[in-house]
Every structure is written in C-alpha cells, then in structure tokens.
Amino acid sequence: MAKKKTQDQVEEKKEIAKLEDSPDEEMLIEKPKEGLAVELGEVKELEEEVVEEVKKKGAFEKETWKPKTSLGIRVKNGEVSYIDYILDKRIKILEPEIVNALLPNLTTDLLMVGQSKGKFGGGQKRVFKQTQKKTQEGNKPKFATFAVVGNEDGYIGVGYGKSKETVPAREKAIRQAKLNIIKVRRGCGNWRCGCGDSHTVPFKVSGKTGSVEITLMPAPKGTGLKVEKECQKILKLAGIKDVWSRTEGQTRSKLNLLYACFEALKKLVQFKINQKNVETLSIVEGSIKITT
Numbered sequence: 001m002a003k004k005k006t007q008d009q010v011e012e013k014k015e016i017a018k019l020e021d022s023p024d025e026e027m028l029i030e031k032p033k034e035g036l037a038v039e040l041g042e043v044k045e046l047e048e049e050v051v052e053e054v055k056k057k058g059a060f061e062k063e064t065w066k067p068k069t070s071l072g073i074r075v076k077n078g079e080v081s082y083i084d085y086i087l088d089k090r091i092k093i094l095e096p097e098i099v100n101a102l103l104p105n106l107t108t109d110l111l112m113v114g115q116s117k118g119k120f121g122g123g124q125k126r127v128f129k130q131t132q133k134k135t136q137e138g139n140k141p142k143f144a145t146f147a148v149v150g151n152e153d154g155y156i157g158v159g160y161g162k163s164k165e166t167v168p169a170r171e172k173a174i175r176q177a178k179l180n181i182i183k184v185r186r187g188c189g190n191w192r193c194g195c196g197d198s199h200t201v202p203f204k205v206s207g208k209t210g211s212v213e214i215t216l217m218p219a220p221k222g223t224g225l226k227v228e229k230e231c232q233k234i235l236k237l238a239g240i241k242d243v244w245s246r247t248e249g250q251t252r253s254k255l256n257l258l259y260a261c262f263e264a265l266k267k268l269v270q271f272k273i274n275q276k277n278v279e280t281l282s283i284v285e286g287s288i289k290i291t292t
C-alpha cells in the first residue's frame with residue numbers, strides 16, 4: 001500500500017514537471033527580436049483599429065432611440081432641451097443617449113494609460129492597460145481604458161472601463177464618461193491678460209486623488225496648455241486653451257493624475273463667485289456667458 005502511494009507521488013511530480021516545461025504565454029512574448037517586433041506590431045494595429053473606430057462614431061440617431069428612463073423620455077419629446085437643466089438640478093443621468101441627444105458635437109478620445117510589454121521597445125504608451133490574472137488554466141488577460149468625452153466648449157466627462165476584450169472595455173469607458181459629464185467654468189483670470197475672452201480657468205483651482213494633487217492656474221492668452229500630455233487632452237476637450245499647472249505626489253500613477261485633473265475641473269463650478277467678479281473674469285459656465 002505504502003509503495004503504491006509513493007508511486008503515485010512520483011507520477012504526480014512528473015506531471016507537474018511536464019506542466020512547468022510547457023511554454024506559457026509570457027515565454028512566448030519574450031521571443032527573439034524578429035518575432036517580438038511582429039507580435040508587437042500586430043497588437044498595435046489591432047489597437048489602432050479600435051481607436052480609429054472611436055473617432056468615426058459620431059452619428060447618433062435620435063429617431064430610433066428608445067429611452068428607458070423618465071428623464072430620457074422627457075429629453076426625447078423635447079421637454080428637456082438643455083443639459084444645464086439636468087446638471088444644475090443634479091439629476092443622475094443613467095442613459096448615455098441623453099448626453100448624445102443634448103450635446104451633439106461630442107468628441108471622444110482614449111487616453112494613454114497603459115504600456116506595451118516586451119523588451120527593447122517595450123514600455124511604450126498604449127491606450128489599453130493590460131493586466132493578467134494567474135489561474136490554473138493559464139494567464140487570463142484583462143484590458144482597461146480611460147475615455148474622455150467633451151464638446152471643446154465647456155462640457156467634459158471621463159470614464160474608466162475594464163473587460164476581457166478591448167472593444168467592450170472601450171464601450172464601457174465611453175458610456176461611463178458620458179454619464180459623468182460635468183459643466184466647466186471658464187474665464188480670463190490672469191491679471192496680465194484681461195482680454196475678455198474665456199480661454200483659461202477663471203481662478204486657481206486644485207484637485208486631489210490618491211497622493212496626486214494638481215493645481216491649475218489662469219494663464220494669459222497664447223500660453224497654451226502647460227500641463228502633462230494626457231491632462232492636456234482633457235483640458236482641450238473641456239474648451240480650455242491656456243493654463244499653467246503644478247503637480248505634487250506620485251504623478252507617474254497616471255490614473256490618479258487624470259482623476260485629479262477632472263476633480264479640479266469639477267471644483268470650478270462649486271465656488272461661489274462675487275457678482276462684481278463675474279464681469280471682470282468674463283466667466284462662462286458650460287457654453288453660456290454669465291451676465292449680471
């Protein structure tokens with residue numbers, strides 16, 4: 001009996017050894033230079049396709065849309081025709097189509113939150129963040145991406161989506177971004193400028209997520225967006241053209257940096273402004289100019 005048991009154990013050990021010998025996904029990726037280049041190229045092409053599709057998707061058919069929520073029904077029959085009504089009353093948007101219907105000129109962009117794998121040219125910035133879970137069946141990959149939607153005129157939303165495939169991850173992120181849409185307050189808050197246009201933030205504002213804190217400061221016309229590259233995309237889609245910035249904390253954790261940037265923009269409308277400052281700062285909320 002005891003002898004048989006040891007035999008079993010030996011066989012088991014052999015099997016484990018076999019399993020360990022079989023090539024695993026990670027080993028396949030670390031192939032010699034040639035093979036690696038091909039593989040990375042393929043992934044890149046696939047990604048470009050997915051990213052390209054985002055830009056094409058602009059058309060929204062209001063006629064064929066079947067609203068599911070009461071707010072959606074009111075938007076479709078024209079009872080609610082301004083997004084400001086929803087945002088000012090802080091009604092929760094549960095259907096991304098509402099945002100499509102009320103803000104027809106939305107632009108969507110995916111931000112670089114991931115990096116490619118591999119040696120040599122590895123570590124390049126990518127739209128999809130790839131993670132793997134180790135299971136008995138092997139490595140299970142998962143994709144995540146960060147989407148921004150905005151009309152370049154005072155409205156902006158960001159969203160994060162995760163899935164086992166790239167396409168659903170993108171769809172989730174875009175959907176979430178639309179549901180998170182906010183109004184941004186813009187103006188001309190720099191004492192050196194005073195042009196009367198609303199091209200920058202009206203006052204200094206900061207946002208914090210995790211250890212990362214970002215401060216956006218009003219800049220004179222023509223400065224451009226002096227801020228991290230992915231944050232630039234958020235600010236551009238929000239309609240801000242000039243800004244100075246300062247960051248603190250682990251800004252390498254890109255997601256926290258992006259969320260902090262969004263937090264800062266959120267804060268802009270939370271401040272109460274003195275009536276006499278409304279005109280000197282030429283404040284615009286969303287795309288509507290505030291008058292006294």
Ligand SMILES: [Zn+2]
Binds near residue numbers: 194197
């Ligand atoms: Zn100005």
